[in-house]
Amino acid sequence: MKAKRNLLALLLSVVIFWQGFSVVNAENVSPTPESSISLSSSAVEEEGNRTEITGVNPEDTENDLEEASLSxxxxxxxxxxxxxxxxxxxxxxxxxxxxxxxxxxxxxxxxxxxxxxxxxxxxxxxxxxxxxxxxxxxxxxxxxxxxxxxxxxxxxxxxxxxxxxxxxxxxxxxxxxxxxxxxxxxxxxxxxxxxxxxxxxxxxxxxxxxxxxxxxxxxxxxxxxxxxxxxQGIGLDEEPNFWKNYGGSIEQYEDKEGTIHYLVHFFIQVNGRRLTKVGTVSEKFTNIEIHDKLISDVFSYVDPSDPDHSMNWKNASDADRFYPTLVRGVWRSGYRDEDYVFHPATDDGANRGPKWALQDVDNNALPARGDRVPLKYKDGKRAFDYRVGDLNVEEGFELQYYVEVNEVPQDGTVYRNDASITGDSISMGTHEREVPVQYSGGNLNGTGFTLRIEKRNEERQALSGAEFTIENKRTKVKKTVVTNADGIATLENAVLADYVIKEIKAPTGYVLDEQEQQIDKEELKRSAAGNATVTKFFVNKKANEAKPETRSVLVDKKWIQGNSTVQKPNKVKVYLVENGEKTNKVQELSEENGWKASFSNLPKKDASGAQITYTVAEENLQDYKPAISGTQDTGFTITNYTGDRVAIPVTKIWKGSGEHPLGLTVQLYAGSVRVSSAYLTAQNGWQYTFDMPKYDDAGKEIKYTVTEENLSGYTASRADEENNGYKNVFVNTKEKPNNPGGGGNTPNNPGGGGNTPKTPSGNTPKDPGTPPPSTPDEPGKVLGASRPMEDNPERKGEVLGESRPAVKGRAATKTEDKAAMKLYGVLFALSLISFSASLFGKNFFLKKRKG
CATH class of the missing domain: 2.60.40.1280 (Immunoglobulin-like)
Incomplete structure (x- = not known):
């Protein structure tokens, strides 16, 4: 019995130790979804007829799904x-x-x-x-x-x-x-x-x-x-001749990062019995070549042999599915049973079946098998040639390959791809294949990422006619867009990818902006918290002209109604303020102009040569309070709020020469609890406006404070004008102008620094975890307001008139959750106690027996 008790205690300690280890590891492993490759139906339509296509084994797919479900x-x-x-x-x-x-x-x-x-x-x-x-x-x-x-x-x-x-x-x-x-x-x-x-x-x-x-x-x-x-009922499919078909629907593949790729499975089908001949061909065709061309500019070939264009395979074996494949055999008619097994008809004449499939040449009862083949790409990988060689007249083949759609396919969109065939004694025209998109699903607003370009001159005036290329860095697919009368060009339904934007043609009378701009996946992901739009700003200088000494000041109006029944006015007057003095220059904002206006041709300097600082002020509005963010260089946003909501503006100003951080996070606290945050960048005009509840659950008005990151190498100050609606204006002046970045690229403890409001005494703010998404509705916008950016390091000004040069990016640092270590420690302690108990019991009984 003693041996059994000792063994049982030892086993118990091992079990507890192992369970603790397993629990901790289970918590630290993120579940990874399986690859998602939707194999479309192999039935395709050809001018009113339907043809079965081969090379895809539905039984394999069904077996895979069955195994997955059993797991x-x-x-x-x-x-x-x-x-x-x-x-x-x-x-x-x-x-x-x-x-x-x-x-x-x-x-x-x-x-x-x-x-x-x-x-x-x-x-x-x-x-x-x-x-x-x-x-x-x-x-x-x-x-x-x-x-x-x-x-x-x-x-x-x-x-x-x-x-x-x-x-x-x-x-x-x-x-x-x-x-x-x-x-x-x-x-x-x-x-x-x-x-x-x-x-x-x-x-x-x-x-x-x-x-x-x-x-x-x-x-x-x-x-x-x-x-x-x-x-039209059910009829007999036409026998294939030279056709370009596809898999019946757009498939989806989810890569290692969870990015969805949209794919079309194409089939070029050739039947020697039905090719149009020139002259007499007794036994075989010779020197056959297939030529393919991508017509839709969002298409790109899937080439697993090219590591530079890899789809970031979730599993290494996934690439095997997407290699080009050539299937050779003989076209036979027949039917498919409920298990999708093809059964050839007794003959292809009077007793033919309704469907066609490629079968093995020597044994027509077996399906033809395919081999992986290389394709010879050309024209910037927008076309390929493949040499087939010879083909017996009674035989046929099918060339299969995949194409990626470099946008989110929308219901009703039609894509195009062409194919042609050449060879001795062959005369066949080009076969065009249209791929119409039909999706089962719906939306109540819109879908996809939008890449947006704003083109301005140095006076902030919109420039039309500027041409840009937007290139997917992985697939090298380029789209050309042109700015409209508002200086806007967009690429809609963009997929999650890294892009580079380049101006290729400047507006008439302006110098080309040769500075490329990048959009990466992380920036797109952040934009999803708003309206999934990323905006980049480009500025052109006039050709052969000195830099003008005037500027424009943009102003945008936003409304936060809360639950108030107060009706907002039809129009509002906004006044220009020069060096703190209200002028008689006024703009009326209304629904007709989208609540936006601009003060143009404003002198940058006064008569003495001193810089003029411009701000804005609006007429007093009954039942509304104003919140103003922005500067003369980025434009101003005036948000009027009422009811049970409150607008909290934030503006960041950089002073001093040299590069500044790419972005900076500001935190919003309700009392001592962090409730939201925003990431300020040049793209959103270094400003943001929080839309927050005015009262807590007890009906008490909430006291909000805003803090920013503590940046070494900078002197922090504030430039609030609360009576005029300018609040939370953070100014950072570089202490060492010759030190690029000023040491400010690494965020330190939020809440530090001389421009950080102090937390109420005795209360430690509780971090609620990941704050709610607070990325502005659109990079380059604050609550929807356009924020043109001027990259002009020579521009100087006073507090609210300071310019903001563009800078390089910063990388995010991953953190790891260590909370499970406490549980691990407890379970480990229990295992030690259990093991000690076994030893104690042994000594106790030995002493008792000796006594």
Whole structure:
């Protein structure tokens, strides 16, 4: 028994020690999702006919999915299933009033009575949703009843807003044929734009094989959407000749960093039996070459053999799927069973099957197999040639490859890619392939990243006609954009990537700005907290002219209404202030000019040659208080607030020559608790305005303070003018002008420095963790206000008129959570106690026995 007790105690200590170690490690390991490669349907459409394409083994995909599902425990699966099911059950009130309209499209084009709809053709049911201004609660739902003649392609779809929040879940019940849209708590008090939800449907198989008119009637909101579908039934696919096809949908691949890549799987199909011949070809074609060209400028070839263009594979084996492949065999007709196994017909004549596939030359019962092949790229990797060589007349082949879409595909977009074939005795024209985008899903605002360029001259006037290239640094895909009359050029629906922007043509009469500007992934990620837009500013000097001695001062007006019923005025007067003195120069801001104006052609110096400092002031507004941020160089934002909200402006001013930090973080405290933060940069005009609640839960007015980072090498001061609305104006003057960066590139303890408001005595601010996103709505904007940047290190001025030269970036430092070490220590202590107890017990019983 003694030996058993000792062994049991020892085992117990080991178990406790190991469990503590396992728990700690489990907490410190971040779960990494599996690679997400959506293999599209291998059925593709060719001018009204459908052809089966080979080279993709659906059985492998199904096996992979089955293995993945078996790797999850039953309990985990049940929990996830229950959670998902809970979000798809409308527990609130039915809201038919949110459905404003219903329409149908095929590949982005409206469907009418003449549109040909084939069996298994997916087309879009588009439902317009109007939620803004309506009282919609969590669990409320809308129902669309599909007729028996339609079937849904997908069952569950999420409807998201700009920030990626799920506004509603759409669920299709195949039994009742009801499409139910269930709103989440994110839709409550929604004030954004109305949206549209797309759901893919097809004609039900019960309608049969023959062509006929299929009546469609869908009731909604007291009305009925009606149309007669021109159903073509189920026919025989045409035998391939020389075609350019694709996988039927745009696939997605998630890389190691979680970035989504959008891919198109292309197939160039050749059938020797049906090639157009010149002269007589008895046995084989010779010197066959395939030529491919990317037409859509957002396309780029996926080339796993080129490490510089790697998609940052999550697993090394992922690259194997995307290598170009050549499949050679013989085209045979037949059918596919429910397991997607192809069965050749007895012959390809009178007894032919409805589908076609490449089969092994020697044994037609087996599928043809493919081999990896190299492609010879040209024209800046915008085209390729591939030499096939000889091909027997009775044989065929299929060249498969992938193309990446370097933007977020939008429903209704059409992409293009061309292919041609050359060879002895072959005469075939170029085959153009269009890739229309149809997505099941929806939004209630917009999607994608927007890369925005603002072009100005030195007087801050907008310049049109400036041309820029925006290049994806990995794929080398370039887009050319041109500034409009407002000096704005944009690239919308950009994917998460690193970009370089370069001006290639200056406006007439101006000198080209040769300074490239970069946009990296981290900057795009930060912008997602606002409206997913990053703005870069470019300034042109006039050709052969001395630098003008005038300036312009921009002013932008914003409103924060809170829950107040006070009506904002139709227009507001803003006055120019010179060296602290209000002038009679005035601008009226209103809805007509977007609440924006500019004081132009202002002299930089007075009669004595001294610099003039400009600020702005507005007329007194009843029931509103002003909050002003900015300077004469970056422009001013006047935010008027009322009700139960308060605006807290922040402005950063750098003084002294040389480079300054790229950015600086300011922290907002409510009492002693940090509640938010903002990252100030040249792109957002070194300013920001917090929109915060005025009262706490007890109804007491909240006292807010703002702190900034302590920067070594700088003398800190404040330049607030609270009576005029200028608050939290932080000024940093470089102590050592010859020391680039001034030692300020590494953030120190927030709350330090001479310009940091002190925390109330006796209270240590509690860090709530990661503060809520506070990146301005758009880099280069403050609450939506345009913030032109002037890179002019020679410009000098007084406090609010100081210029801000552009600087190089700073890297972020990762930190590690050590909280789990406490638990580890406790469990380790328990193991020691257990082991000591075993030894103590042994000695105790030995002494007792001896006694």
């Amino acid at each position: 999850n425990s039953a309990d985990s699966t049940d929990i996830l299933t229950m959670a998902r099911a809970a979000s798809l059950v409308g527990t609130g009130v039915e809201r038919s009033d949110v459905i404003q309209n219903i329409r149908m499209t095929l590949n982005g084009n409206p469907i009418d009575e003449n549109t040909k709809i084939y069996a298994n053709t997916d087309f879009a049911l588009k439902i317009k949703l109007a939620v803004s201004g309506k009282t919609v609660n969590n669990g409320d739902y809308a129902v669309v009843q599909l007729p028996g003649s339609l079937a849904a392609v997908s069952e569950d779809t999420e409807i998201k807003n700009d920030a990626g929040q799920v506004m509603a879940n759409a669920h299709y019940d195949s039994t009742t044929k009801q499409l139910k849209i269930i709103f989440t708590e994110n839709a409550e008090n929604y004030s954004g734009a109305d949206g549209e939800f797309t759901f893919l449907v097809r004609v039900n198989q019960s309608e049969g094989d023959t062509a006929k008119q299929v009546p469609i009637n869908i009731p909604f909101n007291g009305r009925t959407f009606s149309i007669q579908l021109n159903y």
